[in-house]
Amino acid sequence: MSFYAPKISSRPKRSEIPSGELCSHCNGKCCRYIALPIDKPTTYEEFDYVRWYILHDKTAVFVENGDWFLLVNTPCKELGPDNRCMIYEKRPQICREYSTEKCEYDDLFVFEQYFETPDQVEEYAEAVLGPRPGADFRTPRPAVKLPLV
Ligand code: SF4
Numbered sequence: 001m002s003f004y005a006p007k008i009s010s011r012p013k014r015s016e017i018p019s020g021e022l023c024s025h026c027n028g029k030c031c032r033y034i035a036l037p038i039d040k041p042t043t044y045e046e047f048d049y050v051r052w053y054i055l056h057d058k059t060a061v062f063v064e065n066g067d068w069f070l071l072v073n074t075p076c077k078e079l080g081p082d083n084r085c086m087i088y089e090k091r092p093q094i095c096r097e098y099s100t101e102k103c104e105y106d107d108l109f110v111f112e113q114y115f116e117t118p119d120q121v122e123e124y125a126e127a128v129l130g131p132r133p134g135a136d137f138r139t140p141r142p143a144v145k146l147p148l149v
């Protein structure tokens with residue numbers, strides 16, 4: 001799995017860390033990706049959108065508690081080399097609302113489903129929907145026109 005997952009075994013357990021010091025033992029795990037809710041795909045056309053998402057670099061799609069999310073696996077530009085926020089006073093509201101109480105400090109990032117290649121989406125769509133009527137995700141590559149000389 002390509003999701004950013006530092007070695008948890010090398011870090012103290014959450015229960016061993018005094019309250020308020022958790023982030024000092026973390027490498028800014030929650031600042032290294034964004035996850036956006038997406039509609040659960042139910043048709044071939046919608047699965048094709050999912051394929052399109054993860055054809056892009058550093059993306060994946062995961063399912064948690066039945067909800068589908070697009071994951072963009074890239075760190076925030078304001079995460080400093082010390083793994084702390086460089087704009088703490090001006091950080092976005094979503095960052096302010098996030099707390100260490102239920103954060104992913106010790107999450108293993110095991111999801112119900114995790115798609116990181118277009119082929120995985122294609123296979124899953126075929127398993128759920130059956131063979132695609134009339135066509136599949138593949139279409140012939142367009143002929144390349146050579147320049148006239
Ligand atoms: S809130 Fe949790 S995941 Fe985010 S940096 Fe702090 S300990 Fe790490």
Ligand code: SF4
Binds near residue numbers: 088091
């Ligand atoms: S703004 Fe700060 S707290 Fe928010 S994701 Fe970026 S580094 Fe993390």
